[in-house]
Amino acid sequence: MTKSNDYDICIIGSGAGASPIAHQLAKAGAKVLVLEKGPWLTEKEFFKDELTISVHDAYNPKLSDEQHVIEEEYLDENNKPFWQDEKTSDSGWSWWNGNVVGGSSNFMSGYFHRLKPIDFRLKSEFGAIKNANIEDWPISYDELEPYYAKVEREVGVSGRVVKHPHQEPRSTDFPYPPIAELPVSSWIDKAAKDIGYHAIPVPRAILSQPAMGRRSCEYSGYCSSYGCSSGAKGSGRAALLNNAVASGNCTITANAKVYKIASDAEGKITAVHYYNKIGRKKKVTAKIYVVACQAVETSRLLLASTGKKFPHGLANNNGQVGKNLLFSGGGTGQGDFNYADLSPQKVNELKVVGPFINRALQDWYQISDKSFKGANKQGQAKGGTIDFLFHQNPISRARGTQWGVTKKGNDKLLWGEDLKQRLKTEFTSYKTLRFEVFNDWLPNDDCFVSLDNNVTDQWGDPVAKVRIGYHNHDLDVGNYLSAKAEKLLDALGAKNISSSVSGAPSTNLMAGGCRFGNNPQKSVLNKNCQAHEVDNLYVTDGSFMPTGGSVPYTFTIYANAFRVADKIKAHWLTLPS
Amino acid sequence: MNSKQTINTKPTSFFDKNYQTPEFITTNIKKTVQNRRHFLKAAAGMGALTSLPSFNVTAKTQASLTNLLSTLLKKDPWLTLNSTLNHLLPSSPTGPSAIDIKAIDYLYQVMTVQPTELEEKDFILKGVGWLNGYAQSEKSADFSHLIFSDKEELLRGISQSKAGQNWLNTLLGYIFQAMLSPPSYGGNPQGIGWQWLDHQAGFPLPEKGQRYFELPTRARISLISHVSYRNMSQQEGSHKKSPQGTRKA
Numbered sequence: 001m002t003k004s005n006d007y008d009i010c011i012i013g014s015g016a017g018a019s020p021i022a023h024q025l026a027k028a029g030a031k032v033l034v035l036e037k038g039p040w041l042t043e044k045e046f047f048k049d050e051l052t053i054s055v056h057d058a059y060n061p062k063l064s065d066e067q068h069v070i071e072e073e074y075l076d077e078n079n080k081p082f083w084q085d086e087k088t089s090d091s092g093w094s095w096w097n098g099n100v101v102g103g104s105s106n107f108m109s110g111y112f113h114r115l116k117p118i119d120f121r122l123k124s125e126f127g128a129i130k131n132a133n134i135e136d137w138p139i140s141y142d143e144l145e146p147y148y149a150k151v152e153r154e155v156g157v158s159g160r161v162v163k164h165p166h167q168e169p170r171s172t173d174f175p176y177p178p179i180a181e182l183p184v185s186s187w188i189d190k191a192a193k194d195i196g197y198h199a200i201p202v203p204r205a206i207l208s209q210p211a212m213g214r215r216s217c218e219y220s221g222y223c224s225s226y227g228c229s230s231g232a233k234g235s236g237r238a239a240l241l242n243n244a245v246a247s248g249n250c251t252i253t254a255n256a257k258v259y260k261i262a263s264d265a266e267g268k269i270t271a272v273h274y275y276n277k278i279g280r281k282k283k284v285t286a287k288i289y290v291v292a293c294q295a296v297e298t299s300r301l302l303l304a305s306t307g308k309k310f311p312h313g314l315a316n317n318n319g320q321v322g323k324n325l326l327f328s329g330g331g332t333g334q335g336d337f338n339y340a341d342l343s344p345q346k347v348n349e350l351k352v353v354g355p356f357i358n359r360a361l362q363d364w365y366q367i368s369d370k371s372f373k374g375a376n377k378q379g380q381a382k383g384g385t386i387d388f389l390f391h392q393n394p395i396s397r398a399r400g401t402q403w404g405v406t407k408k409g410n411d412k413l414l415w416g417e418d419l420k421q422r423l424k425t426e427f428t429s430y431k432t433l434r435f436e437v438f439n440d441w442l443p444n445d446d447c448f449v450s451l452d453n454n455v456t457d458q459w460g461d462p463v464a465k466v467r468i469g470y471h472n473h474d475l476d477v478g479n480y481l482s483a484k485a486e487k488l489l490d491a492l493g494a495k496n497i498s499s500s501v502s503g504a505p506s507t508n509l510m511a512g513g514c515r516f517g518n519n520p521q522k523s524v525l526n527k528n529c530q531a532h533e534v535d536n537l538y539v540t541d542g543s544f545m546p547t548g549g550s551v552p553y554t555f556t557i558y559a560n561a562f563r564v565a566d567k568i569k570a571h572w573l574t575l576p577s
Numbered sequence: 578m579n580s581k582q583t584i585n586t587k588p589t590s591f592f593d594k595n596y597q598t599p600e601f602i603t604t605n606i607k608k609t610v611q612n613r614r615h616f617l618k619a620a621a622g623m624g625a626l627t628s629l630p631s632f633n634v635t636a637k638t639q640a641s642l643t644n645l646l647s648t649l650l651k652k653d654p655w656l657t658l659n660s661t662l663n664h665l666l667p668s669s670p671t672g673p674s675a676i677d678i679k680a681i682d683y684l685y686q687v688m689t690v691q692p693t694e695l696e697e698k699d700f701i702l703k704g705v706g707w708l709n710g711y712a713q714s715e716k717s718a719d720f721s722h723l724i725f726s727d728k729e730e731l732l733r734g735i736s737q738s739k740a741g742q743n744w745l746n747t748l749l750g751y752i753f754q755a756m757l758s759p760p761s762y763g764g765n766p767q768g769i770g771w772q773w774l775d776h777q778a779g780f781p782l783p784e785k786g787q788r789y790f791e792l793p794t795r796a797r798i799s800l801i802s803h804v805s806y807r808n809m810s811q812q813e814g815s816h817k818k819s820p821q822g823t824r825k826a
Contacts, residue, residue: 039792039793039794039795041793045787047759047782047787048778048780049759049782049783049788049789050757051754051762052783052788052792055754058790058792059792099795220780220781221777221779255796257796275796276796277797278796279796279797353777394757394776395754395758398757402746402749412736413736413746415665415666415732415745416664416666416667417667417671419665419749420672424671424774427774428774458797
């Protein structure tokens with residue numbers, strides 16, 4: 001007789017991929033354990049404090065304790081490319097996105113655009129692209145659509161459906177009306193209409209009305225990258241984990257860093273091993289194990305979890321774990337509104353702080369333009385999304401005002417009256433409207449996760465090494481979309497319009513590494529996000545995505561996790577009690 | 578070479594050719610460059626948190642800081658630091674001064690309450706010595722005793738050196754923080770900096786006990802005094818030089 005398991009379900013991670021599993025399985029009566037590496041904070045510990053969020057990055061580990069190694073491509077003196085790695089403790093480039101209960105969903109902007117049907121069949125629609133590993137998804141939009149609707153209800157999405165050329169099919173309307181908008185939103189609507197664009201309201205995972213035991217948005221003006229103190233933002237913690245715990249069936253163990261998923265000679269998982277807060281080794285068993293640590297860390301954990309049947313890492317006998325990592329392609333741009341050029345009324349409208357812009361463009365979600373010189377000769381390509389936003393952080397804005405230029409063109413520090421004038425001008429004479437472009441990051445052989453042979457974390461375990469190669473097609477699409485966005489800024493009357501598109505990865509927007517697919521040789525997971533090689537292992541963060549689409553990932557991660565929760569529930573019910 | 582012949586490479590003034598920009602500054606520069614898509618980040622990542630028990634300051638201690646500071650300002654390093662901050666952000670009708678934003682109070686908290694890296698604190702203190710050394714050699718008096726025009730001349734002088742520029746830039750960075758961070762950190766009384774720059778702060782703001790270094794701590798192996806010698810030696814050995822090439826655009 002075998003020893004009974006400690007839990008029915010053990011979930012590693014607590015963010016957008018983990019929390020729907022905890023919520024749905026706990027409500028179904030399963031005994032659920034959530035292991036989260038970071039501390040458990042609540043609304044009472046989130047403040048609009050730039051020092052906490054930005055200057056000191058206090059919701060993430062210190063890089064000397066836990067870090068990554070990043071491999072970037074360089075050119076030598078003969079223009080021959082080579083890969084050079086660098087520790088993030090040396091570069092200061094943190095790859096952590098919120099290591100607390102609820103994960104990065106605590107700090108998201110909550111732009112909840114759905115994927116569109118075309119995103120599920122990129123290869124079929126547009127054909128292969130040389131040096132890109134594009135594959136269709138093993139499921140269709142229709143299979144995910146009910147779960148998008150479920151997320152809108154359970155997590156709480158505020159929005160308004162409008163007709164536009166790329167509106168995806170919807171079975172339901174938004175459960176909550178849009179959150180309050182800034183006056184500049186109507187400026188964008190008018191300018192877009194004038195030049196033939198269709199500005200659309202952005203659905204947000206922010207409650208516009210109190211609901212489900214959470215308060216509605218309080219419009220403090222600080223949202224993106226800040227933790228929400230009202231509970232309106234639909235983090236996995238606020239929206240799902242709190243309810244899961246209230247069911248009496250879910251235990252959350254914070255400050256628990258999982259370092260290995262152990263397996264026996266048959267490949268069956270025997271336990272999850274972790275360090276508790278003070279570094280003591282612990283282990284726990286369950287009937288079903290779920291990994292959702294965000295893409296890079298999920299691949300790292302599987303690669304580190306070797307066993308007799310899995311010498312190269314759990315579920316990795318085909319060598320696919322860590323491969324085809326995805327970020328978001330695209331870039332950013334901006335234009336300035338100089339108060340001196342505007343009427344007092346317009347200036348007052350620009351100065352309003354609190355509500356949201358909530359406008360996006362998806363007119364080119366599918367590019368059909370013969371002037372587009374992308375990979376497809378007919379000018380047919382997958383495009384993307386453009387979102388508009390303002391920045392708030394004042395310390396960040398002040399930085400740079402202390403630098404002037406000498407007559408010889410050298411940098412010169414300013415202080416005294418010169419500095420005061422610069423600060424006053426910087427803060428009170430104009431406002432910058434920014435945009436972000438999201439387009440597909442094509443999967444390729446030079447973008448993957450492995451384990452570093454030299455660098456370890458504070459517990460002595462190998463850290464993830466990430467190679468961040470990109471496909472030039474991503475830049476073509478990003479530049480195409482940026483030019484469209486710049487045209488809107490011009491129509492709005494903005495000055496100093498510019499944009500920047502690069503192959504630098506957006507480290508908060510990551511997916512892939514454990515693709516799902518029907519071919520066990522070319523994917524890690526089956527269409528239910530269950531490992532091909534390990535029956536009681538599921539991966540439910542963004543790792544499953546073979547292609548990422550052209551919107552932020554969180555909504556789709558949530559929706560897929562709710563979909564997989566139904567599969568896990570059905571699986572669990574078949575197991576002996 | 579035996580140890581007696583080793584040249585002392587520690588810089589002795591702002592103009593010492595052995596000066597190398599401290600790592601906390603070079604790291605910050607790299608962060609700025611690499612975070613060009615920074616605002617796409619849901620969790621903005623800059624800096625690092627150290628939450629050591631020794632920095633846990635009680636409310637009683639906090640309250641006494643102001644009284645303590647009035648005494649400390651009479652002598653160095655606080656005398657010179659205060660004098661420098663007041664010169665960098667002087668009183669004028671244009672806007673609040675270093676005194677108005679309580680820049681020295683903020684800097685004192687950075688040096689004594691916040692878990693600031695030791696390397697950075699050391700650099701700030703070294704700069705005080707270098708500045709007064711320079712002031713003595715040029716004007717035969719400590720910096721704080723000089724008239725405005727002499728102070729300006731000396732600060733312009735040291736800003737011509739890399740070390741001096743870094744030192745002044747570090748203090749200017751703290752002036753920005755003192756002016757624009759929540760008042761519980763010691764500066765920006767009643768939001769005077771925000772008001773001057775027409776900036777609307779968010780809410781809620783942290784009070785004492787809720788600041789970035791007072792949040793619940795995260796798991797740390799050091800809590801059980803575990804030291805991985807294998808790890809330490811590997812990290813020392815794997816410290817790589819900068820790549821000899823051009824980053825692919």
